Amino acid sequence: MSLLPVSHTQFQLKSYWDQFFSKRSTPFEWYGQYTDLCHILHKYVKITSKTLVVGCGNSKLSEDMYDAGITDITNIDISEVVVKKMGARNFEKRAKMSFTQMDMLTMTFDDCVFECVLDKGTLDAIYSNTDDETVAKVRCMWEEIRRVLKTGGRYVCITLAQQHILNSLLETFSSGWLVRTHKVTLDDGKRDEKREVAGTLPVIVFILTKMASLPAKPAMKVLEVVREDGRCERCEDTEGVRRFVNAAQQHSMLLHHLKSVHPEETGIRVQYWSEKVPDVPRYTFIVVDVPKSKAKNGLFAIFIVPQGREGEWIFSSDSGLKGLAEQSCYHRLVVVTMHLGHQYGDLHQVKHEVTGSALAMLQSGVPSNIKLPILSTGEGVGEGCVCVRVCPQ
Ligand SMILES: C[S@@+](CC[C@H](N)C(=O)[O-])C[C@H]1O[C@@H](n2cnc3c(N)ncnc32)[C@H](O)[C@@H]1O
Incomplete structure (x- = not known):
């Protein structure tokens, strides 16, 4: 009615x-x-x-x-x-x-x-x-x-x-x-x-x-x-x-929008800011979906990119990120990058900080009490550095 x-x-x-x-x-x-x-x-x-x-x-x-x-x-x-x-x-x-x-x-x-x-x-x-x-x-x-x-x-x-x-x-x-x-x-x-x-x-x-x-x-x-x-x-x-x-x-x-899956889209980027360093985002989350037929490992996972590697092709270009998601074999991979100027502690602390926000990005049908697989490269949090500084003219 x-x-x-x-x-x-x-x-x-x-x-x-x-x-x-x-x-x-x-x-x-x-x-x-x-x-x-x-x-x-x-x-x-x-x-x-x-x-x-x-x-x-x-x-x-x-x-x-x-x-x-x-x-x-x-x-x-x-x-x-x-x-x-x-x-x-x-x-x-x-x-x-x-x-x-x-x-x-x-x-x-x-x-x-x-x-x-x-x-x-x-x-x-x-x-x-x-x-x-x-x-x-x-x-x-x-x-x-x-x-x-x-x-x-x-x-x-x-x-x-x-x-x-x-x-x-x-x-x-x-x-x-x-x-x-x-x-x-x-x-x-x-x-x-x-x-x-x-x-x-x-x-x-x-x-x-x-x-x-x-x-x-x-x-x-x-x-x-x-x-x-x-x-x-x-x-x-x-x-x-x-x-x-x-x-x-x-x-x-x-x-x-993220409640439905969008394998046809390039990664959707969401930035999270902290008051302590107001000029630079603390995390960027990139949501990458792959077709269910390729999701052999499960529905949802987080991938934490070590600091300093976020500029590499695999973690920064749309095709690199698609490839990473396909290799990981999850229906949705949330790739998390960190930014210069912030203190992060160890990988355990980063996992703890990002889990809540990542859970808000679950697609419909994924139980909210899912045990979240957290993937990384095995290098820990890593360390960022400035390679080239460009001065404005
Ligand atoms: C969207 S409903 C909200 C109902 C309730 N407050 C809730 O949270 O479920 C709007 C309510 O406003 C009442 N309403 C509409 N015009 C009104 C008016 N001019 N004076 C008093 N109530 C009015 C309707 O009868 C309806 O119960």
Whole structure:
């Protein structure tokens, strides 16, 4: 049974959602579930936060948050079908949480009442195109969210941040709000249904904190991004946030491309950088596929090129790399090269560092707990040196 609309503008219609939730009784989670998001949510939503969930749908997120202690939750949705179902599902077990049919474009709450407004996929449903009418609805939605939030309150917006959404969001919230941006890593093992809606784009969480408006002063800009290792970095302008989101999107699309095997392609190169030496990539991964008929040894392996040999024909040219992959007899060989200026320790340390990133490059159907064969030339990590230095004229 297809629940997808004929046109994306239907995502804005009450009639579409009423029909969707009449057919669909099991929870349909857009953009991840509680376990994917809780490490971010609990940083920003306090146990005592008076929280409004806009467009709650039949997601389990509010229920899981309630069970984790955040009990002051008001859920609204335009579909009366879903609020009735959700109310019935929760009224005994989670008595403090309410479900109300309400259009978030015309909310009936007083000003400045909520400490948190949570939106998972609802902005994306409304902002399905860039027509004037749609843009006006989005403006209205954001104005309503601003109105009902207390100063210091947070709008937590979970979105795919497609280009038009990212642009408007940064334009609207870059002054008068603190903007912090996270990327969510969804558990690949159980993402089939999420994939249905999330496609190849990663899920982005914007934490938008409402600041006091001081008419005499120009609004301050505070823009931050949170890196995968948890480091929070300040961006000078919205361009920094855009770069962070776009890089996450490109990386995610590339990994999605690598889910299928491409023996016809030349090696796909992916560079990994480290903060310690910001000017030179730490590793280059080159993904080389060969037809399954030639993969006598298995489906997937890593080949670590000793430092100083990365420029040799076999490790640098497309035909050399194809030959190496065919000789190795793996369906996919990920060839890893190192770069001058970095310290690597021994081969064991390199294996440890590269394994996680290489596992993200598994093709579909390869079990994620595969024991990774790691191949090399037997020379260890090797040592790089500069042979010729060319001075710019
Ligand atoms: C993409 S779904 C997301 C559902 C839920 N948040 C989740 O994560 O699974 C969008 C939800 O927004 C609701 N919705 C759409 N327009 C709305 C509006 N104007 N006011 C309130 N809810 C709306 C829909 O009924 C639907 O439940």
